[in-house]
Amino acid sequence: MKTSFYRRTALAGLIAITMLSAGAVITPASAQIGGIVHDPRNYAQNILTAARTLEQINNQIKQLQNQATSLVNEARNLQSLPVSTLQELQGQVDRTRELLGEAQRIAFDVGDIQKTFEARYKGASLSGPQAALVVNAEARWNDSVGAFQDAMKVQAGVVVNMGAARQSIGTLVTSSQSATGALQAAQAGNQLLALQSQQLGDLAAAIAAQGRAEMLDAARAAAAEAEGRERFRRFRKGN
Structure with a gap:
C-alpha cells in the first residue's frame, strides 16, 4: 500500500515538472466557500486597478503641490522691498x-x-x-x-x-x-x-x-x- 502511494506521488510530481518545463500555465480554479464564489484572477485585477488609481491620485497631488509652490514663488516675486532710502x-x-x-x-x-x-x-x-x-x-x-x-x-x-x-x-x-x-x-x-x-x-x-x-x-x-x-x-x- 505504501509503495503504491509513493509511486502515485512520484508520478504526479513528474507530470507537474514535465508540464512546467513544457511551458504549461497552471491557472487557479475558482473556489466556492460558504456559498461565495472566489475568483483569484478577478481579485488580482481589482488589486491592480486600485494600485493604478492610487498612483494617479498621487500624481495629481504632486501637480497640486507644484502649482501651490509656483503660486507662492510668484507671490514672493510681487512683494515690494520693505526698505526705502x-x-x-x-x-x-x-x-x-x-x-x-x-x-x-x-x-x-x-x-x-x-x-x-x-x-x-x-x-x-x-x-x-x-x-x-x-x-x-x-x-x-x-x-x-x-x-x-x-x-x-x-x-x-x-x-x-x-x-x-x-x-x-x-x-x-x-x-x-x-x-x-x-x-x-x-x-x-x-x-x-x-x-x-x-x-x-x-x-x-x-x-x-x-x-x-x-x-x-x-x-x-x-x-x-x-x-x-x-x-x-x-x-x-x-x-
Missing part, C-alpha cells in the same frame, strides 16, 4: 543744492555771471578815476575769496553726504541679499543706482564750485594785470 537721498540732494544756492556775490546763474563780468571784469572801464579802479579791484578780490569759501562749503557738504551714503549702501546691500523675490532684488538694485546718481551729483557740484572759484580767481588776475598796466601808464604820463 529715497527720502534720505532726496535730502542729500537738497542739501547740496542749498549749498550751491548760497553762492556769494556771483551766483550759479548765467545772467548774473554775465552782468557781473561786464561790470567788474571784462567791461570794467580803465579810464575812470583811481578810486573806481580800487573799488573794482576790491570787488573782484571779494568775489574770489567768496568763491573759494563756497567751494569749501560744498566740499564739506559732500563729505557729510558720504557718511550717509555709506549707511544707505549697507542697508540696501543687506536688503538685496535677503530679498525674497525678483521685485525686491530689482528695487534694491534701483535704489543703489539712485544712490550712485546722488553721489555723482555731489561730485559734479564739488567740481562746479571748485571750477567757479578757480575761474573767478583767474579772471581777477587778468583784470588786475590790465589795471596794473593802466596805472603804470598813468604813472609815466604823470611824470
Whole structure:
C-alpha cells in the first residue's frame, strides 16, 4: 500500500515538472466557500486597478503641490522691498543744492555771471578815476575769496553726504541679499543706482564750485594785470 502511494506521488510530481518545463500555465480554479464564489484572477485585477488609481491620485497631488509652490514663488516675486532710502537721498540732494544756492556775490546763474563780468571784469572801464579802479579791484578780490569759501562749503557738504551714503549702501546691500523675490532684488538694485546718481551729483557740484572759484580767481588776475598796466601808464604820463 505504501509503495503504491509513493509511486502515485512520484508520478504526479513528474507530470507537474514535465508540464512546467513544457511551458504549461497552471491557472487557479475558482473556489466556492460558504456559498461565495472566489475568483483569484478577478481579485488580482481589482488589486491592480486600485494600485493604478492610487498612483494617479498621487500624481495629481504632486501637480497640486507644484502649482501651490509656483503660486507662492510668484507671490514672493510681487512683494515690494520693505526698505526705502529715497527720502534720505532726496535730502542729500537738497542739501547740496542749498549749498550751491548760497553762492556769494556771483551766483550759479548765467545772467548774473554775465552782468557781473561786464561790470567788474571784462567791461570794467580803465579810464575812470583811481578810486573806481580800487573799488573794482576790491570787488573782484571779494568775489574770489567768496568763491573759494563756497567751494569749501560744498566740499564739506559732500563729505557729510558720504557718511550717509555709506549707511544707505549697507542697508540696501543687506536688503538685496535677503530679498525674497525678483521685485525686491530689482528695487534694491534701483535704489543703489539712485544712490550712485546722488553721489555723482555731489561730485559734479564739488567740481562746479571748485571750477567757479578757480575761474573767478583767474579772471581777477587778468583784470588786475590790465589795471596794473593802466596805472603804470598813468604813472609815466604823470611824470
